[in-house]
Amino acid sequence: MVAFTLAAWLVALGSLPRLCLATGHPTLQFDPNTISPCLEWENNAHNLVCEEVRRYWNITALEFSRWNPSVGQNCQPWIAASYCVAPLERVPSSATTSQTTTTTKTTATTSTHTLGPSPISWTARGCYLDGVANEPVLERRISSQGGDAALTITKCKDSCYKSFFVFAGVRAGNECHCGSYVAGEWALNATECNAPCSGNRTETCGGTGRLNVFKALESEAIPTTSSRTGAIQTTTATR
Structure with a gap:
């Protein structure tokens, strides 16, 4: 088992004292052409200096411009936005790969995990501005281009989960959007989300350029197991 982990590599990468920390996803607007996948982002919400960010992360000017x-x-x-400072291509393979080889003559049990049932509990995150095509609040639209003629909030939540x-987010009365993070800003007034849902007009499904956002209170993953007896050799690698 390789002991050098991704977390250790990220800690070792930084070399200067600083007041801010990178995050695993962008919390501000970002260039849709940013390199992907990106593991760590600097979020310039507190007047960071571009040259200091590059120096802290040991990034050349050419690398930083190619990634961003x-x-x-x-x-x-240099604006208030999120910038990639650690794309996957930069991470040493030893930091992201672990390998274990086992040979035995006993019963071997392997476990996998599947997504748990759709949660009963969701928390409302509020009404968000969602009017910029290249900077969506939630990264993926699930409903068809023409919208869902029978959209409800529950239906959208289930589809996203x-x-x-x-x-999960509902927009314009008939659109369902999903994401692993939330970008953008709240609307000035929650009543700007005022469009009835196409599948249940007693519910509100966002508005024009407005998105009602909800977060799942996640359930535990359900493990499934299988067993066999005999001489086995297993190799696992994760990157």
Whole structure:
């Protein structure tokens, strides 16, 4: 088993004292052309200095601009946004891969995990502005382009959870959107989400350019097991 983990690599990567921390997902607007997948993001909400961010993460000007195409090698333009500082391609294989080989003549049991049942409990996150095409509040639209003629909030929640998303959002009365994180800002007034749901007009499903967002209170994953007896050799690798 390789002991050097991704977390250890990220800690070792930074070399200067600082007041802010990177996150595993963007919390602000970001360039849709940013390199993907990205493991760590710097969120420039507190007047960070571009050159200091690059120096802290030991990133060259050329690398930073390639990962974040909206920023030139001269650090311009530099706005309040989220920037990728640790794409998957930069991570050493030893930090993301673990391998175990076992040979035995006993009963072997393997376990896998499946998504638990759709949760009964969801928390409302509020009414969000959602009017910029390249900067959606939730990353994926589940409903068809013409909208869902029978949309309800429960139906959207179930669709998102079954697609392995923990955030669900309803928009314009007939649209369902899902995401693994929430971007954007709240509307000035929650009453701006005022469109009746197409499948239940007693419910409110967002509005024009407005999204009602909900978060699942996740259930435990359900393990499934299988067994066999004999000489086995197993190798697992995770990246």
